[in-house]
Amino acid sequence: xxxxxxxxxxxHPQTPQIRGLFIFSYVVMEQLWDGxxxxxxxxFTGDPILWEIILLSARVSGIAxxxxxxxxxxxxALLGLNRFKGRRLVQAIVYTGMGLPPVVVGLAVxxxxxxxxxxxxxxxxWVPKLFTVPAMIVAQVIIATPMIIGxxxxxxxxxxxxxRLQVRSLGATRLQTxxxxxxxxxxxxxxxxxxxxxxxISEVGAVMMVGGNIDGSTRVLTTAIMLETRRGNxxxxxxxxIVLLLLSFLINFGVTQLxxxxx
Amino acid sequence: MMEPIxxxxxxxxxxxxxxxxxxxxxxxxxxxxLAVVGPSGAGKSxxxxxLNFLEYPDNGELRYQSKPVTPNLPIEVRRQVTTVFxxxxxxxxSVENNIRYGLKLRGQSDSTDQVHSVLERMGLVALRKAQARxxxxxxxxxxxxxxxxxxxxxxxxxxxxxxxxxxxxxGLIEEVARQINQEMRTTIILVTHNVFQARRLxxxxxxxxxxxxxxxxPTHSFxxxxxxxxxxxxxxxxxxx
Numbered sequence: 001x002x003x004x005x006x007x008x009x010x011x012h013p014q015t016p017q018i019r020g021l022f023i024f025s026y027v028v029m030e031q032l033w034d035g036x037x038x039x040x041x042x043x044f045t046g047d048p049i050l051w052e053i054i055l056l057s058a059r060v061s062g063i064a065x066x067x068x069x070x071x072x073x074x075x076x077a078l079l080g081l082n083r084f085k086g087r088r089l090v091q092a093i094v095y096t097g098m099g100l101p102p103v104v105v106g107l108a109v110x111x112x113x114x115x116x117x118x119x120x121x122x123x124x125x126w127v128p129k130l131f132t133v134p135a136m137i138v139a140q141v142i143i144a145t146p147m148i149i150g151x152x153x154x155x156x157x158x159x160x161x162x163x164r165l166q167v168r169s170l171g172a173t174r175l176q177t178x179x180x181x182x183x184x185x186x187x188x189x190x191x192x193x194x195x196x197x198x199x200x201i202s203e204v205g206a207v208m209m210v211g212g213n214i215d216g217s218t219r220v221l222t223t224a225i226m227l228e229t230r231r232g233n234x235x236x237x238x239x240x241x242i243v244l245l246l247l248s249f250l251i252n253f254g255v256t257q258l259x260x261x262x263x
Numbered sequence: 264m265m266e267p268i269x270x271x272x273x274x275x276x277x278x279x280x281x282x283x284x285x286x287x288x289x290x291x292x293x294x295x296x297l298a299v300v301g302p303s304g305a306g307k308s309x310x311x312x313x314l315n316f317l318e319y320p321d322n323g324e325l326r327y328q329s330k331p332v333t334p335n336l337p338i339e340v341r342r343q344v345t346t347v348f349x350x351x352x353x354x355x356x357s358v359e360n361n362i363r364y365g366l367k368l369r370g371q372s373d374s375t376d377q378v379h380s381v382l383e384r385m386g387l388v389a390l391r392k393a394q395a396r397x398x399x400x401x402x403x404x405x406x407x408x409x410x411x412x413x414x415x416x417x418x419x420x421x422x423x424x425x426x427x428x429x430x431x432x433x434g435l436i437e438e439v440a441r442q443i444n445q446e447m448r449t450t451i452i453l454v455t456h457n458v459f460q461a462r463r464l465x466x467x468x469x470x471x472x473x474x475x476x477x478x479x480x481p482t483h484s485f486x487x488x489x490x491x492x493x494x495x496x497x498x499x500x501x502x503x504x
Contacts, residue, residue, distance in 0.1 A: 163352040171342035
């Protein structure tokens, strides 16, 4: 380590404590750097294990996002556009849902689906089994839906109320009015859906509890990062981490582009 | 004699315990231009919202083409009436698509000729691809009128359509309103603060005050021989309450 010796020797007195600290830092940094290089290599050379995990994550979160959007956008529009008795209570429940800890969701879904739980013993065809992809999707839908409802509700409520009156005056039915308002609030609705995706793609607690992180079956990006870090496979863990960061960046970049177009 | 297009009897609208519209009897004839004038807070806009079936009376009866107006009014009947509001609420879209919007709601996708003719008439051809949010106040109001006109409504309600506009746009909007009335026999109900505009455009004028119709008369009589002292005061530009 000639450069290291020069660096330490030039800047600091040769006390054993400081010297030890710098050696430790250097080793960690070198390991990290190797990990990043290896991670990028795995990603860009199409490493089968890495890509299997990426594709499963995309499948689980993609299906969960579609289901959450189908539920969340109309419900958010309904809450944002209509005044009814108990609306504030429903809003408070939605806001609470937006802050649900994923581990608690995981626990609830576990209790619901396990053989010793509520729905598990009934062995119904439509009830997913624990430690399967559908169970993970259920958990992610529960996490993302309140997020999408809440953000959609805010986006719709911000649309100029005169526009609703105008659209109705032009002959819109109730459904056509709702669609017109959603169209006006489209950027907010996109942000709602992206927010929902962000909340599930990066969560680890719920998918770990109900998916079980089974190799080749329920292992997704976040659970794999945890496992590989524990195993000391920092290169693979970093590769997976880079993919998560890239995904997050691409999603946010897409949203900022959309917001720019809307202005 | 033709049946009135609207019949109002003992009609009341109440907001939070305050009666904002209280009309004992009013009939509006098809094809007329009725101007409703009066100070702010007289209940003019609330009346228009009921005539457009956007709100419903709390008491009394409103009949449209002799049929009682209820929340179950068929959509085909609702679509015979539209409003141009004081502040045009345009969609975040192009001028052309804003004008086409009402036709699309009615499932009329092949509407290029109709839209183009209205664009020409309103002097909007050069702006047809422009985004609505980039328009000036006068241009936006012309788009709002074009959007209503392309629907060929039986009744056009106009709520202070030229407030704060420059004389060019005021003149254009008044001229087009007159043409719509003459060519399509569209009934126009115009709410305005501007007594000069009421005099230029309407065939009858009603003065509203505190939710009530104080006086209604043919335009000439309303301005030349008002019977109520409050009407006399209003047409002379005095403050009335």
